[in-house]
Amino acid sequence: MPFDPDLDDELDADFPNAGTGADFAPITLQLAPAHCGQRLDKVVAGLVPQFSRSRLQQWFDDGHVTVDGKPAKGKGTAYGDETVLVLPQPAPEDTAYTPEAMALDIVHEDDAIMVINKPAGLVVHPGSGNWSGTLLNGLLHHCPQLVSVPRAGIVHRLDKDTSGLMVVGKTLEAQTDLVRQLQARTVKREYLALVWGTPRLSGTIDSPISRHPKDRVKMAVSNAPMAKPAITHYELLETGELDRRPVSLVQCRLETGRTHQIRVHMQSLGYALVGDTVYGKPHLMPFFHRQALQARRLGLSHPSTGEHMEWVVPLAADFAELLERVGIEEPEAA
Template sequence: MTQEINLKSEITSIQTGQRLDQTLANLFPDYSRTRIKEWILSGAVFIDGVVTDKPRIKVLEGQEITIQATLEEETKAEAQAIGLDIVYEDDHIIVINKQAGLVVHPGAGNSDGTLLNALLHHCPNIELVPRAGIVHRLDKDTTGLMVVAKTVEAQTHLVTALQAREITREYEAIVQGTIISGATVDEPIDRHPTKRTHMAVVHNGKPAMTHYRVAEKFRAHTRLRLRLESGRTHQIRVHMAHIGHVLVGDPVYGGRPRPPKGITPAFFETYMGFKRQALHAIRLELAHPFTCEIMSWQAPIPEDMKLLTQALRLDTQENPSIII
C-alpha cells in the first residue's frame, strides 16, 4: 500500500539563506525532519522545477519548492484480529485502554499477537505510519491508556508533543511499604550494567523524572498517583524500586512477593495471586494533533487491582495495631 504526497510552497525573504532541510521542516511541520531529509536525498524535492538532493543547500526568496513523494508501507507485520478496548477514535488518532498481557510491539519472544498486529487489522492504512502509529509504550503487564496516530502527520505532532512534555500521562500504582507524602524522583535511567534485560538508575543514563503523590495508605503498602515528565523504559518501576518501594507483583524489580505479617488466608491468596506489576495508566491528556483541542480520557481501574486494593483495605482494618 502506498500514498502519494504532493506539497508546494514559496520561499519568503525571512527564509532566505536557510538550509533546505531546515526550511522544509518549518514549511511542512506535519512531517519529521528525518522524513524530509529522506525525501531530499531520494530526489523527491524540486526547487523551481529542478530536482535537488542536497539538504544543506541555501534557499532564496521567491523560489518555488515542490515535494512529490510516495509514502511506502512502513510496517512489515501481519494483521491479526485481536480485541481492543477503544476509548476514542477519529480520522487522526486512536486512544486504547490496553489490557494486561498484551505486548505493544513485536520483539524477541513476541513476533506476533501484539498491539501492533491488532492495529494493522483494525486500521489497515496504519501500515503507512512508522511503527503502526505507536508513539509511546506500556509494558506487557501494565494496563491503561495509550494514544496511537493513524497518519504520519498525526504521529509527527504527537512525537513532538511528547518530547516537549505536552502530553500528560498519569498512573495509579500500589507499592510495598508506607509512604508518608508525595515527592519527585529525578534520577537518570539506562540499561542495567550487568542484567541487560533490566533498566536501572545509572549515573550517566538518560534524564528521567517521576512525580508521585499518596492516594491511599495501608498498613504495609501505599496506593500512589504518578505523573511522568519523561518516558524511559520501565521508568516508574525502576524509580519506585530505587527509593525502596517496589510495585506489588513486579518480579523483575521486586523479587519474590513479600506479604505482610498477620494476614488472613484470603488475603494471602489474593496477594500471592496478583501476578503482574500493580500499575495502570489511568489518565491521558493531550492537544489533538489536527484540531488542537485539549482532550482528556480516564480508564477505570482494572478488576484485579480493585480486588487487591479491597484486600489491602480489609487487612488494614483487621490489623490496625500491627506496624510493618
C-alpha cells in the first residue's frame, strides 16, 4: 500500500529488504549490448531492484561489486559484455523487523485495530540509530501476523519523548482505511501540552512546515515550495508557575500531523513547550526531562464496523507530577 508523501507524521525509514527474508547470496549479472553507454551503477540498480540505490552505492564504494573480477566504480560506463558480481552485505536495518518482547500498554484491541498508550522514551519506528527496541518490534512480537502488513500496521507516529495514544491497523484493509481517514482529516487527535508563557485563550495556527533551512534536526514554519500544510487548533485550559515563570496548559487538536507539528507551531507563537530540548531555550531545559506533550484523546471510525470510537488516557505519571508542581489540576476527560 503506497503511503501518501503529504500524509501526517512522515516515517523516515526506507529499507525494502526489512521483513522480507532478504537473500544475501552473491549475485552474478551478465550485461547485454542494450546496457552499453549507461552508467554502471544505474544498470546494476535496474537489475537488482530488491536493494536500494544508496545501499548499492555503498557496496560499490566498499569494493563489494566487481566487473570481470576487478573492483568496479559506480560512475563507470557499461560496455554491454561484462560480468558483474554483486556481494550483498547485511546492514543493521535488515533486522529492523525482528519481533522483540516488550510490555505494551494496550488500551483497545480487536481483530482489526490496536490502540496503544505509548510511553515517553519509546521510538515508534526503526530508523537511523534505532534499528531495534522500537514499538514496531514490540508489535511484531505481540501480533506476529503484522509482518505481512506494511510498517507492521503503523499509520502515524509520536515523537520518542511524547507519550500517548496511537492506533495500529492489524490487517492491510484496516490500515488502508485508517490511512484514508487520516488523509480526510477525520481522525480526532487531541494533545495536552505545557508551554512557557500565557497564550491567548484559543486560536488556530495555519502555517506550513518544512525542514529547517540551517539545522536539519529541526522543522520550521516556512513558506518554501516544499513546505507542507499544517493546521493546529489550540485552547488555553489553565495557567500556573514554574520557577517564578508563567506556564500554561494548552489543549491542541490536530488537523494534520507533521513532524514536530505542535512543538513547532507553539514555538512559532513564542510559547515553546516545557522540557523541549530542540525548540526551547537552553536555560529552561532543567525543569523537565522531556517535552511536556501527550496525545491524550483519539477518535476514529472503526475500519470494520464504521462505528465511531474514542479513547482518553490519563496523563503519564511524570507529566502529572509536573502539573502538580506548577499548580495546575489535570483536566477531567469530557
